[in-house]
Amino acid sequence: MVTLVRMASPLRLVFLLVIHRVSGQYCGVGYRSSHICALKGSTVTVYCNYTYPTGYRIRKVFWTKTNEYEDSCEAEYPDLSEDPDYRQRFQYLGDKQQNCTIRLSNVTQKDLQNYYFRFITNKHGGKLFGKPEVTLTVTDLQVESPKRVTEGDPVRLTCKSSCDLTDRATFIWYRNSQPLTERRDRNNQLLLQSVRREDADRYSCALQGHTYISPAVQLSVTREYRFSHFSVSVSISSSGVIVEGDSVTLICSSDSNPPAEMSWFKGRTFVGSGKIYSISKISSDHSGEYKCKSSNEHGEKYSEAVTLNVMYPPKSASVSIIQFGQILEGDSVTLICSSDSNPPALNFIWFKENQSSSVGSGQSFSALQSGRFYCEAHNQHGSQRSDAVTVTGEGLIKVRGDKTNDTHYKQAICCTKW
Template sequence: MSVRMAPRLPLIFLLMIHGVSGADWCVSYRHSHICALKNSSVIMSCTYTYPTGYKIMKVFWTKTNVKNADNEFPDLSEDPEYSQRLQYQGDEQQNCTIRLSHVTQKDEHMYYFRFITDKPDGKWIGEPGVNLTVTDLQVEAPERVTEGHNVRLTCKSSCTLTDRATFIWYRNSQPLTERRDGNNQLLLQSVRREDAGRYSCALHGHSYISPDAPLSVTYPPKNVSVFITGSGEIVEGDSVTLSCSSDSNPPALNFSWFKENQSSAVGSGQSFSALQSGRFYCEAHNQHGSQRSDAVTVTEHCRSSWHEVFGITVECGASLMLITIIIIIILFIIKKRRSVKSEDLTMTQMAVCM
């Protein structure tokens, strides 16, 4: 029994089969996923290979792996949304890199490189392609922090940026030089009132700046002071208004008034009506603490025309009693002098009679 051998295929046919195999048709992307900052430029780097004997006729990028009605993949360079922003930086040999500028969330797609050769079987689309994600920046920070505490602000993106980035921080649109921690974080130690403001972040070399995030610094009352309406002098029976002011966050809502050398409060509220002379001060309070002001002097004068007797100014609270005592003393002195003169006259008369 004879064994029939299968006919041997010509060597040239074997080479042709090898030539169209996937091993010789290849597109390699540097990054399969790219996270880019909004309004930045994106570089999609890639290389491609094809069998010897083929000649490149057309190269382009597309954002779909599904053919259109013309049985072809759409060319991004012919798309009005991309034509002014897309720049092919490769060649027709092995480099297929492109640059896409001013990216936005609308550009989030899968992108594929496509090349066509001079032979009917010489068309190739590089899969799985490049997945582009576009992110903005957001500042994550507490709404408020207490003075003296530490606070950490974070510049966040929705995906991890592909390109290594250096973050820049701003307060009230002015760049900051404070210590950064972990590159995308800003550490404020022993926060002061001056650290309050609107914070934003950006990437070095990029124009996009994140929206502002407010940071409020809370602290107890400081710079508490008393203002007097008028001269600080009152007439007996009237009053003078004292007002208390302070610098605090949140604003002080509780105010207490004291008279020096008295332990208990003599009034409350941001304004106080003093009805008598003395030295008064106020204390301002919020949930973080309190502070007292320096004392101010209120002077009271008498309404009566008798408030000055023989050049002596009389304080109003004791004016009537003091005036009475002064009159009694004057009358006593006058009476005493009259008594002395009468005695002297009597002695003189007795001397004459003798």
């Protein structure tokens, strides 16, 4: 057996001929290409021709496959057209003269085999087995992409196959399953000159004229993370007046890329983490300035402060005395009503125990007689009553005038809490 290899330069066709000498004459099988790389799901044509001596008649022609190389033309091999895995996809395009071309449709990875043409004549020893074989490799497509790119950088996506496709291919690119009609060429690469955040989508590729589309790959675009290039802000769920006992939610927003981690601060004190900071049954102790800090691998930035101003009714109401000790007869003791409230209490009412009606109003009250007194402080959110204080008379004290012999009497007034 003699194996001849010839390169046909214009068409780049490779013929591998197996020549047998039969009774002084030659017969043989030739394949246009001995290695074929085909796309998954595509249709493959294997071009083939054969020769045999004059006077011979062809009894049978068929294609077969084998996983073992057998150097026997007399061995029996199964007919590919009778194989259940090929019967519906196999088509013999040749004849019984010299053409042995076949077509195999919808190829899969299972079709990765070595294939041989076989013909049998009416003469003894007139069986020919086409060796070397035709090797079929089936490939899919995969998009190769950088895992992460920075906004403004050039990006190159590559449509790759596991072998070099035999047929010259025109590549088509898809973005979010929609074809990029401006990208149809014989180059298997997609170049984005200056990538933008809007380019962060899913990309896939295909060959023109084929239904198979590669799995999509997500392109992640990172923004250059500098303080001047992104913003952080805080919003409050309640835009109205916040009253003690309400539930309040603070929301931190940032356009950082990649997404940032959020931290919350009241003044300089860390109070929580996450995009949302919630306060249930808010109290006056929660009043103050709050900030959100946005952080990722490129840096961090604080939001502007927002102020929680919690309104609440008067609490801790009390009475204090600004005048104490010996006073002249007829003088009074001044009592002051104080409370903690937001907004500050502006309405004060005074009461003397065991009396149904009030005895005065205003933040201060002049007590002209002994008794137990208390006040009530009011704002628009509620009121509170203070504890009572006792004003008592403790006898008369004689006081002599400076220039006369007149004698005046002074009543010693004492104020104590009960």
